[in-house]
Amino acid sequence: MCHLVCEAVREGDSKVSEDARKITGDPNYIPTDPKELANRVFTTCFMATDNNSEETKERSRKLAEQIGSHHLQIKIDTAVAAVLGIFTAVMGVVPRFTAHGGSLRENVALQNIQARLRMVLAYLFAQLSLWARGRPGGLLVLGSTNMDERLRGHITKYDCSSADLNPIGAISKTDLRKFTTYSINKFGFTALKDIYAAPPTAELEPLKDGKLVQTDEKDLGMTYDELSVYGRLRKQAFCGPYSMFGKLVHTWKETCTPRQVASKVKHFFRYYSINRHKMTVITPSYHAESSSVDDNRFDHRQFLYNIQWPWQFRMIDEQVQIMESHQIATERRGGGGGGGKIKNTNTEYEKEQLRKQSGSDSDQKRGTEGGKKTGDNDKGVMVTTMISSGVSSSHLVLPPGVSPLQPVLPPGEFSSQPEVQPDLSPSQLVLPSSQPDTEALILSGSEPPNRGFQKTRSLKLDSGQRCFTPTLIDPPASICTQGV
Numbered sequence: 001m002c003h004l005v006c007e008a009v010r011e012g013d014s015k016v017s018e019d020a021r022k023i024t025g026d027p028n029y030i031p032t033d034p035k036e037l038a039n040r041v042f043t044t045c046f047m048a049t050d051n052n053s054e055e056t057k058e059r060s061r062k063l064a065e066q067i068g069s070h071h072l073q074i075k076i077d078t079a080v081a082a083v084l085g086i087f088t089a090v091m092g093v094v095p096r097f098t099a100h101g102g103s104l105r106e107n108v109a110l111q112n113i114q115a116r117l118r119m120v121l122a123y124l125f126a127q128l129s130l131w132a133r134g135r136p137g138g139l140l141v142l143g144s145t146n147m148d149e150r151l152r153g154h155i156t157k158y159d160c161s162s163a164d165l166n167p168i169g170a171i172s173k174t175d176l177r178k179f180t181t182y183s184i185n186k187f188g189f190t191a192l193k194d195i196y197a198a199p200p201t202a203e204l205e206p207l208k209d210g211k212l213v214q215t216d217e218k219d220l221g222m223t224y225d226e227l228s229v230y231g232r233l234r235k236q237a238f239c240g241p242y243s244m245f246g247k248l249v250h251t252w253k254e255t256c257t258p259r260q261v262a263s264k265v266k267h268f269f270r271y272y273s274i275n276r277h278k279m280t281v282i283t284p285s286y287h288a289e290s291s292s293v294d295d296n297r298f299d300h301r302q303f304l305y306n307i308q309w310p311w312q313f314r315m316i317d318e319q320v321q322i323m324e325s326h327q328i329a330t331e332r333r334g335g336g337g338g339g340g341k342i343k344n345t346n347t348e349y350e351k352e353q354l355r356k357q358s359g360s361d362s363d364q365k366r367g368t369e370g371g372k373k374t375g376d377n378d379k380g381v382m383v384t385t386m387i388s389s390g391v392s393s394s395h396l397v398l399p400p401g402v403s404p405l406q407p408v409l410p411p412g413e414f415s416s417q418p419e420v421q422p423d424l425s426p427s428q429l430v431l432p433s434s435q436p437d438t439e440a441l442i443l444s445g446s447e448p449p450n451r452g453f454q455k456t457r458s459l460k461l462d463s464g465q466r467c468f469t470p471t472l473i474d475p476p477a478s479i480c481t482q483g484v
Contacts, residue, residue: 002034002041002068003187025136035068043129043139045072047118049080052203059198062191070133072125079117084110099206111204115159122163140164143283148173148227150282150293151234152268153275154220162283169285170292172231173200173224200224221267230268235291235299241269241312245319258323262316266309273305 008016009031020031024040031037044067046060057073064071088094095110096102102110119141126139143166145155150169155161168176180196183189200216217223222230233239233247245265249258256264279295280303292298 002031002037005037006031006034038068039070042067042069043072043125044069045074045122045125047074047076047121049075049077049114049203051114051206053207055198056203059191059194063189063195066189066191070129072129074121076114076117076121079121080113083113083117097206099208107205111202112156112159114204115156115202118160119158119162122160142167143169143285145169146173146176147171147285147289147291147293148224148231149216150279151231152220152222152227152271153278154216155275155278157278157281161278162281164283166283166285169283170288170294170298172228172289172291174228175289221271222264226264227268230265230272231291231293234272235293241265241309242315242319244269245316249323258320262320266313266316269309269312270307273307273309276301276303276305279303 005016005020009020017030020037021027021029024037026040029040044060044064046057048057061071061073084095095106097110098104098107122141126141130137130139141163143161143163145161145166146168147170149155150161171179177196180192184192184196202216202219220227229248229251230244233244237243237247239247245262248256248265249261252261279293279299282293282295284297285292285294287294287298290298295301295303
């Protein structure tokens with residue numbers, strides 16, 4: 001930003017010059033040196049405890065020097081001890097880190113004390129540091145949590161996630177790494193090389209022999225690269241747990257088995273739902289990506305979830321069993337295929353795929369996608385199922401004589417008689433679902449509009465499911481599932 005301001009002033013932009021003088025409080029100031037300008041408008045402060053390493057402290061000092069910020073280094077252990085002293089005096093017990101024999105609850109509480117005190121001190125210095133330097137005005141506090149940490153909930157309420165503005169809150173960790181590389185090459189901030197290479201860590205737990213025992217990715221239970229993928233699928237592709245599993249089981253087939261993919265997806269959604277409430281008080285961010293998790297502006301979702309995701313996780317588990325059974329059968333036939341690769345053939349597995357996808361989940365409402373026409377071939381009728389907004393479509397080849405028009409509702413779903421919606425043509429029928437988070441099947445007919453369903457009948461299945469078998473004057477052209 002300081003480089004852009006100085007460049008604009010050199011090009012004669014009087015409005016930028018006026019703003020710079022107003023911000024710095026100097027009516028005669030003309031910014032020409034980015035580092036000098038940064039020293040006037042940017043204050044950085046390294047708030048250390050005994051849990052911080054000397055390497056981190058030195059990296060922050062070098063970066064501040066290259067940027068030109070007014071840099072402070074302080075110790076906050078006395079403040080931490082004072083807060084703990086109040087608690088101990090009242091409750092009569094002393095909390096300990098897990099490294100010292102304490103419980104997980106004690107460990108998290110001790111970390112949060114440090115994080116929240118840093119927010120309090122940041123606002124104190126923002127209000128009074130310019131006063132102490134004999135300059136007018138005050139400072140805004142900048143937050144430093146990225147989009148992936150917000151998505152996973154790897155933040156503490158009212159720590160560095162709470163500020164006046166967060167310039168990186170809508171940018172993923174992977175993109176921030178790219179910007180770091182750009183800054184090294186563009187501005188010569190070589191101190192970023194050591195920061196880039198260092199493992200991300202909050203440094204809130206005691207060091208062991210002077211070395212880190214805590215890293216962000218270890219605490220997350222997933223990598224930042226994986227988090228970036230989850231974030232884009234959740235927001236841009238409208239994926240819930242089951243539909244995300246359906247995508248990643250193919251995307252990651254070279255490195256993960258279906259069971260491993262299922263475990264990763266369930267782990268992410270469990271913690272996403274546990275921590276979603278933190279987004280209700282999150283600091284406004286510079287809106288940089290469509291996958292932003294900003295609850296107040298760009299990601300309006302519920303913040304209380306059933307963290308067990310019973311229906312979605314059950315469907316994932318069933319799908320994993322089908323895939324593994326199919327893999328075993330393929331290997332017995334001498335088909336090979338190791339790892340997570342699943343070869344789609346004209347088998348019961350593919351038929352199951354169609355049934356499973358009729359219950360595809362998503363926590364975002366989506367519009368209906370158009371279906372594709374069916375066609376006859378020597379193997380039977382080709383039916384294409386399309387799941388709207390980002391969920392992969394699959395194809396099923398039915399043998400001759402088997403009707404594709406037997407939609408099955410998800411387990412436990414019982415629907416009343418079919419009803420024709422007023423906004424649909426006479427050739428369309430909606431099977432209503434008893435729960436809003438499952439999907440209704442829409443059978444799209446072909447022209448002319450006088451073609452439609454003549455009658456329906458209900459068929460009870462052994463599994464407790466209920467399906468409707470329409471009898472048609474003319475068969476519809478496709479089956480399309482609508483996600484809600």
